[in-house]
Amino acid sequence: MAEEFNITKHSLVPEHSRLTEEERNSVLEEYNIKLNQLPVILQSDPAIESLKPEIGDVIKIIRDSPTNIKQEFFRVVVHG
Amino acid sequence: MVEYAEKKIDSISFGLFSPQEIKKISVTKIITPELYDREGYPVDGGLMDIRMGVIDPGLRCKTCSQKLKECPGHFGFMDLARPVIHINYMDRILDLLRISCRECGRFVLDDEKIQIHLKKLEVAEREKRTKDKRKIVREMVAKLKLAKKCSHCNAKQHKITLEKPSIVLEDSKRLTPTEIRGRLERIPDSDIICIGMNPAVARPEWMVLNVLPVPPVTIRPSITLESGERSEDDLTHKLSDIVRINQRLFENINAGAPEIIIEDLWDLLQYHITTFFDNAVAQLPVARHRSGQPLKTLTERIKSKEGRFRHNLAGKRVNYSARTVISPDPKIKFNEVGIPKSVAMELTIPEKVTEWNIDWLKEFIKKGPTMYPGANYVIRPDGKKKKITEDIVDVLLEELQSGYIVERHLMDGDISIFNRQPSLHRMSIMAHKIRILPGRSFRLNPAVCTPYNADFDGDEMNLHLPQTEEARAEAEILMIVQKHIISPKNGMNIIGSIEDAISGIYLLTKDVEFVKSKAVQLLISIGIFEKEKFSKFKENVSGSEIFSALLPEGIDFVGKSKDGESVIIKNSLLKKGTIDKVSIGEENGALIRSIYSKYGDEVGINFMSKVFKLGIVTLLELGFTTSISDSDLPPKVLEKNKKEVESAYKKVDELIQEYEGGKLEALPGNTIDETLEIRIVEVLNNVRNNIGKNVNSGIDEENNNSITMARSGAKGNMLNLSMMAACVGQQSMGGKRIKGGYRGRTLSLFKKGDIRPESKGFVDKGYKSGMKPTEYFFSAMTGRDALMDTALRTPKSGYLYRRLSSALQDLRIEYDGTVRDAEKTIIQFKYGDDGIDVAKSDGGTVNIKKIISQIKGK
Numbered sequence: 061m062a063e064e065f066n067i068t069k070h071s072l073v074p075e076h077s078r079l080t081e082e083e084r085n086s087v088l089e090e091y092n093i094k095l096n097q098l099p100v101i102l103q104s105d106p107a108i109e110s111l112k113p114e115i116g117d118v119i120k121i122i123r124d125s126p127t128n129i130k131q132e133f134f135r136v137v138v139h140g
Numbered sequence: 141m142v143e144y145a146e147k148k149i150d151s152i153s154f155g156l157f158s159p160q161e162i163k164k165i166s167v168t169k170i171i172t173p174e175l176y177d178r179e180g181y182p183v184d185g186g187l188m189d190i191r192m193g194v195i196d197p198g199l200r201c202k203t204c205s206q207k208l209k210e211c212p213g214h215f216g217f218m219d220l221a222r223p224v225i226h227i228n229y230m231d232r233i234l235d236l237l238r239i240s241c242r243e244c245g246r247f248v249l250d251d252e253k254i255q256i257h258l259k260k261l262e263v264a265e266r267e268k269r270t271k272d273k274r275k276i277v278r279e280m281v282a283k284l285k286l287a288k289k290c291s292h293c294n295a296k297q298h299k300i301t302l303e304k305p306s307i308v309l310e311d312s313k314r315l316t317p318t319e320i321r322g323r324l325e326r327i328p329d330s331d332i333i334c335i336g337m338n339p340a341v342a343r344p345e346w347m348v349l350n351v352l353p354v355p356p357v358t359i360r361p362s363i364t365l366e367s368g369e370r371s372e373d374d375l376t377h378k379l380s381d382i383v384r385i386n387q388r389l390f391e392n393i394n395a396g397a398p399e400i401i402i403e404d405l406w407d408l409l410q411y412h413i414t415t416f417f418d419n420a421v422a423q424l425p426v427a428r429h430r431s432g433q434p435l436k437t438l439t440e441r442i443k444s445k446e447g448r449f450r451h452n453l454a455g456k457r458v459n460y461s462a463r464t465v466i467s468p469d470p471k472i473k474f475n476e477v478g479i480p481k482s483v484a485m486e487l488t489i490p491e492k493v494t495e496w497n498i499d500w501l502k503e504f505i506k507k508g509p510t511m512y513p514g515a516n517y518v519i520r521p522d523g524k525k526k527k528i529t530e531d532i533v534d535v536l537l538e539e540l541q542s543g544y545i546v547e548r549h550l551m552d553g554d555i556s557i558f559n560r561q562p563s564l565h566r567m568s569i570m571a572h573k574i575r576i577l578p579g580r581s582f583r584l585n586p587a588v589c590t591p592y593n594a595d596f597d598g599d600e601m602n603l604h605l606p607q608t609e610e611a612r613a614e615a616e617i618l619m620i621v622q623k624h625i626i627s628p629k630n631g632m633n634i635i636g637s638i639e640d641a642i643s644g645i646y647l648l649t650k651d652v653e654f655v656k657s658k659a660v661q662l663l664i665s666i667g668i669f670e671k672e673k674f675s676k677f678k679e680n681v682s683g684s685e686i687f688s689a690l691l692p693e694g695i696d697f698v699g700k701s702k703d704g705e706s707v708i709i710k711n712s713l714l715k716k717g718t719i720d721k722v723s724i725g726e727e728n729g730a731l732i733r734s735i736y737s738k739y740g741d742e743v744g745i746n747f748m749s750k751v752f753k754l755g756i757v758t759l760l761e762l763g764f765t766t767s768i769s770d771s772d773l774p775p776k777v778l779e780k781n782k783k784e785v786e787s788a789y790k791k792v793d794e795l796i797q798e799y800e801g802g803k804l805e806a807l808p809g810n811t812i813d814e815t816l817e818i819r820i821v822e823v824l825n826n827v828r829n830n831i832g833k834n835v836n837s838g839i840d841e842e843n844n845n846s847i848t849m850a851r852s853g854a855k856g857n858m859l860n861l862s863m864m865a866a867c868v869g870q871q872s873m874g875g876k877r878i879k880g881g882y883r884g885r886t887l888s889l890f891k892k893g894d895i896r897p898e899s900k901g902f903v904d905k906g907y908k909s910g911m912k913p914t915e916y917f918f919s920a921m922t923g924r925d926a927l928m929d930t931a932l933r934t935p936k937s938g939y940l941y942r943r944l945s946s947a948l949q950d951l952r953i954e955y956d957g958t959v960r961d962a963e964k965t966i967i968q969f970k971y972g973d974d975g976i977d978v979a980k981s982d983g984g985t986v987n988i989k990k991i992i993s994q995i996k997g998k
Contacts, residue, residue, distance in 0.1 A: 133969060
């Protein structure tokens, strides 16, 4: 059998990374928000499976944008 | 005057009324279906009991002793002989019956799991994830439904089904509402929390009614017909049905009637109460008037487009507005709107009397409502509104003093808000200055048709008059036309010169010369009076010089014209090039944007207005017409086109022969049949293009205004012209050549399987020479198809837009550049990923090079 397909290496899947506690707090501080005001990502999302995310973790996504070359985006991990 | 009490709402809790509460808020018990006694006075204990509020002028409410309009109305109640299910809670009741034990009333979930479940809910509550809470509950209910045994008392659980709309069966044995209520009563408070209900304000058994609240008469007023007869509200009708059946049920129970009769009456009571709440329940016959028209009960009052929300709360009607047909007037300014005198004398502006304007305002009052410019009303400082009539005009003039308000007629320069539906973007509603004109229609400059998407084939538009100084100031500062020249969708100017104005400026800046007197006359006629500008003129004045007189001082501009030539303006003088659509047109005008960004909206709109007028007066001066002879072609070109068509037909025949002989080679990824089709289409497209080129180069450009219009971008293009002069080309439907509606052919006069150009919708003639019947038929086919397409697409995209705007309506850009919704949840971390305000950018981007060169100067 062929080796398992790794979707995170696919060109259309942007780079996901988990923020440390410190980074997370600085993001929340920068935007002056609470965790529940962030966009969400499911814990079971295949793109972050390899990061072993916990509920409440913040995931940083760096993706291509038609108006800005690279755009940072943050999502909080939720149940599901 | 009404007095207001200011109170702050701390919190709102939603719950159900308990029977005790219903009785507590009630002022009377309804016991009789009678409404009025013989004198026509409301019966005590009837449905129109005046303890529940008054609807007759003069009467006073027996509860609060207030008059009509002051008394808010009070609830009554009705004891039901047997309990009845509230239809809107049917789903919830069913869920509860299924997940609770039929013996002990506990949820069929052991205590440990209940604790885990509650913990989950608590976490979701704390993190304000309401959606998740619902999901957790839904999952639990779905799981518990399948339980076979109670985990507390080990009792066997039966299958509960619903026979719509409100009959509950347990293993095919019917559960009466009384039994249902009994089961719901047994569920302990501690379990109820698990499905997200708060037992303090919503016990489940309250979803089965044994006391029915009767709404106050003020929400179901009766109307007196001309004949003096009373006509009751639909709700009153329904309630009297309920009272009547309820009484019969009571009587039968007390008389010990057989169970079947009681059950029938009970079902009937259930039906009436269900339709009282919702008269559109599936599987239930609709309750109707004697005339057969369906009753409008509680749910119908609230729901849908004609309901309370969309009709009365979201859709308010206003005063100080007007609506009429629109027509064009190129002589008024872009930010003006022409108003008929009849409208100006009906609509008013409130003007506060001060010692400085009192004499001025007295003149209006003297003229009154019948002469223009007059006034319609005078408002005294105590709020009394007096209509100005001949009888009291002298009294009013005498008592007029500071603090009074005069509602005077509209005058030139007043600010108004102008709108055309559908209001799809913010430019659909803009502020215009009023200009009183003769006639009966609203007049607008044709250049502002684009933002409103208006034309003059019978369109109507609305006009509103802001009534306070604040509103007028906001309209003038934020909404006036010149603030909306640059569209926020792409950073282009949505307003610009159109049609004749472009033709005129194009001709003017191309190669026209006027004698000095004529040139000055032109400029004066469009409102340019500065003598310094005229003094520079020599004996003969070129068009570019006249155009340059409109340019604001100190403008430098380098651009391109439509055909790629460069346009150079140096120190406000047009040095080189012709001005056309690319410089001054809508969605295009580079020159307009450059002036707008350098000098601001006032200078910008002024320049555009002047350019527009200059274009039109130039055309008037030069004369401009178009005729069939514009599409005349020299014989040589005609001959060339004919050969082009003939050789193409020959080529297609060759291709077909090659195909039939099996010699045609397939293109990669296509079958032979597809290849043949592709090759034929290719040949036919080439004919079109070649003929277009022939027309382009061969047509006589001398005195040809159609070409002027195409070249300047005013209207039409060379393709349209060659379609008229030489060849319409291939008619296509759905991206393919016309397919046969007959078996194997397009029309019955062709042979089956004929794929020659003429049988598949190729029109080799122009509109001028006329088409063959088959060609005409094909072009009619595509014409109808296009018509149908637009007619079907408009409502679809309209509904799509409604859903989209409802979903996005409370998103906004916060001061930190993030896009957030009403809960301040982040949608975008930076607006558009780059934080650029498109309306203030250069076509959606920031051109740093340009900014630097502007700062550095020449």
